[in-house]
């Protein structure tokens with residue numbers, strides 16, 4: 001099919017994320033991708049400032065990841081995980097336990113980030129049943145978060161300006177603390193309110209779920225690292241299962257391998273996804289401690305009641321193993337620091353606020369971005385951007401050159417200037 005026919009059929013039949021079916025914004029055709037660039041029909045190769053939504057950390061068509069995928073396809077693409085196992089899953093679990101914060105040594109392989117959060121919440125609920133507190137069925141979180149699009153995930157997303165506010169009537173009612181502050185000097189005042197809120201609801205709470213250090217899709221907001229210790233203390237004081245959702249922050253994005261390390265805090269449950277397979281295939285994981293595993297195993301069923309059809313998909317696991325080996329065997333920290341230095345140029349953009357953390361840069365305007373216009377302007381500068389709300393932001397592949405990062409900053413500045 002020719003490009004215009006493909007686009008016409010796409011417009012007629014396909015949903016795109018958060019996009020109207022009846023009056024869709026323009027969609028562009030991608031015909032290939034290599035290194036830090038995706039090739040858009042009619043435009044040519046452009047730097048992918050979004051890393052395909054945080055995931056393509058090594059860039060596209062990485063020879064090592066391509067080879068891992070091919071080699072696994074020649075052995076087998078998939079077998080069920082009920083009663084069976086395979087080397088890619090075992091090798092992946094081994095690596096995840098090795099690289100994750102201390103104590104997390106039980107691994108559930110899920111097929112998407114949202115599912116891994118569902119599993120984490122289910123672990124917390126079943127744990128509370130197992131330890132004799134079945135009345136604890138709610139979750140504590142903070143405003144400004146994002147944890148996925150399925151129903152329990154939506155219930156802990158920001159209840160106001162978030163993507164899911166229209167669902168408040170049908171969602172489980174969770175407990176929301178104030179957004180954690182950016183500055184360390186504001187942590188004490190915030191913590192006081194957060195502790196009071198936790199104490200007031202403790203008898204009904206199963207767990208505490210947050211994105212550590214950086215709230216991503218909810219607004220690209222970094223916050224003070226010492227808030228993580230407050231989360232740990234509150235969870236310990238009230239017997240809550242502490243869940244860190246590192247689906248966006250994991251694998252080096254914020255400057256440490258996991259964001260939790262910024263404060264030396266280990267959660268009871270950890271969710272990873274997005275960059276897990278270097279952006280090749282859909283895969284996520286929920287890790288928990290032996291204490292949580294033992295607790296939930298004492299619940300009525302004795303087992304974790306979850307098991308997706310494509311659990312532990314061997315193709316995805318094999319690529320994830322190769323991706324983690326590329327990171328741990330390479331200089332991801334140096335790359336992230338280099339990109340961070342390049343992104344500092346964003347501070348020159350005339351905007352309401354500019355935030356840079358690790359290999360993440362966000363420019364917040366004082367009005368909603370005209371997405372179609374901003375996208376067009378960025379493409380004229382050779383960069384793919386996908387702004388939302390008031391935000392022009394980037395989390396590029398670590399494989400970006402200094403010139404790529406400079407181009408991204410220039411494109412964001414131009415898009416901001418145009419409004």
Ligand SMILES: *Cc1c(COP(=O)(O)O)cnc(C)c1O
Pocket residue numbers: 112113114115117146147148149211216217245246247248273274
């Ligand atoms: C993207 C994201 C999710 C959801 O992952 P999906 O793979 O899109 O289901 C959950 N939590 C965070 C922090 C995310 O960034």
